[in-house]
Amino acid sequence: xxxxxxxxxxxxxxxxxxxxxxxxxxxxxxxxxxxxxxxxxxxxxxxxxxxxxxxxxxxxxxxxxxxxxxxxxxxxxxxxxxxxxxxxxxxxxxxxxxxxxxxxxxxxxxxxxxxxxxxxxxxxxxxxxxxxxxxxxxxxxxxxxxxxxxxxxxxxxxxxxxxxxxxxx
Amino acid sequence: xxxxxxxxxxxxxxxxxxxxxxxxxxxxxxxxxxxxxxxxxxxxxxxxxxxxxxxxxxxxxxxxxxxxxxxxxxxxxxxxxxxxxxxx
Numbered sequence: 554x555x556x557x558x559x560x561x562x563x564x565x566x567x568x569x570x571x572x573x574x575x576x577x578x579x580x581x582x583x584x585x586x587x588x589x590x591x592x593x594x595x596x597x598x599x600x601x602x603x604x605x606x607x608x609x610x611x612x613x614x615x616x617x618x619x620x621x622x623x624x625x626x627x628x629x630x631x632x633x634x635x636x637x638x639x640x641x642x643x644x645x646x647x648x649x650x651x652x653x654x655x656x657x658x659x660x661x662x663x664x665x666x667x668x669x670x671x672x673x674x675x676x677x678x679x680x681x682x683x684x685x686x687x688x689x690x691x692x693x694x695x696x697x698x699x700x701x702x703x704x705x706x707x708x709x710x711x712x713x714x715x716x717x718x719x720x721x722x
Numbered sequence: 723x724x725x726x727x728x729x730x731x732x733x734x735x736x737x738x739x740x741x742x743x744x745x746x747x748x749x750x751x752x753x754x755x756x757x758x759x760x761x762x763x764x765x766x767x768x769x770x771x772x773x774x775x776x777x778x779x780x781x782x783x784x785x786x787x788x789x790x791x792x793x794x795x796x797x798x799x800x801x802x803x804x805x806x807x808x809x810x
Contacts, residue, residue, distance in 0.1 A: 557757040568759070647758040648724055649771050656726070716749075716764025 564645035567637035575633035581709040584631040588706070591627065592699055595620045599692045600679075608685030617691065628702075635708045657708040668700030724774040734772040735794045738763065740801060741785050756780040 558564070566572075574580060595617065602613040632640055638654050646654065676693030680686055727733040742752060749767075753760040756777060765771035766781075773781070773793075782789040799807075 557754065558759065647762050648774050648777060649758065649762040649765055652725060652771075713765075713770055715761045716768055 558647045558650075559642065559644040561642050561645045563637060563641045567633060567641060572633040575630050576636070576715055577634075578712075578714050580630065581634040581712070584627060584634060585706045585709050588624070588627050588631060588702070591620055591623055592695060596692065596695050599688050599695060603679045603683050603685050603688035603692070608683065609687045613688075631705060631709055635705060635712065638708060639705050653708055653712065654704075657704040657711070660711075661703040661707045665700040665703045668696050668703065672696035672700065724772045724777065726770065727772050732772075733769050734778075735769065735796065735798050736766060737792055737798055737801070738781060739767045741787075741792065744801075745785065752781070752784060755784050 560568075575584075598613060598616045598620075602608060602610060635653075636650065638646065638650050639657075643651070672693045672695075675696055676689040679689035679692055683689075738752070741747075742749070749760040749763045753763045756763075757780065758777065762771065766773050766777075778789055778793050782792045785792060
């Protein structure tokens with residue numbers, strides 16, 4: 554039986570040498586900051602939209618769609634930076650990557666739970682105060698999403714630079 | 723499973739880089755032989771990750787050496803110093 558981690562298609566993509574630029578600490582930090590700023594901006598827009606009479610307006614639809622689309626490349630960069638440790642199959646992780654996975658989950662378990670609770674409370678509060686269901690669902694989703702993505706941010710922020718690949722012959 | 727050392731005293735020292743250079747083995751070749759990703763070998767060499775017992779034993783077996791010749795809780799003397807000590 555092989556002791557090597559299984560090389561799935563996704564794992565091969567995350568380990569591809571062409572994406573080594575995404576694994577530098579600077580790029581990982583930039584990706585985390587960019588995602589956090591985008592998420593905070595979307596939360597602010599959702600709260601603003603909820604306070605309007607319409608609740609769901611054209612400008613909010615445009616901002617929401619643009620924000621969601623912008624997340625795709627940002628999350629791709631972040632995922633490449635941490636070799637997709639949270640997205641790829643467990644079988645493709647070696648013991649060091651499994652350790653990183655567990656450490657980041659452990660480090661963010663309470664903030665993640667708090668955000669998940671905040672998602673529920675914020676959605677209920679928006680409906681109760683404004684009567685708008687759609688912005689309430691959007692706000693709940695954003696806060697839930699922040700809780701879900703927190704371990705990835707933690708790993709991207711705290712992981713040391715990878716050893717140089719100079720002797721990978 | 724291994725872990726990240728919490729302090730200098732917690733570190734596991736090793737001779738992997740010296741042994742690889744001596745045997746002409748790349749990180750990738752060693753990683754493939756012991757079942758980890760090449761960057762994990764790099765983290766172990768840099769002292770940023772203490773390998774599990776199973777991985778340490780597989781690495782020692784790959785080089786055909788006892789595990790205490792490859793890993794130590796104390797800083798390992800250089801091989802030239804050891805040679806000098808044995809020949810003098």
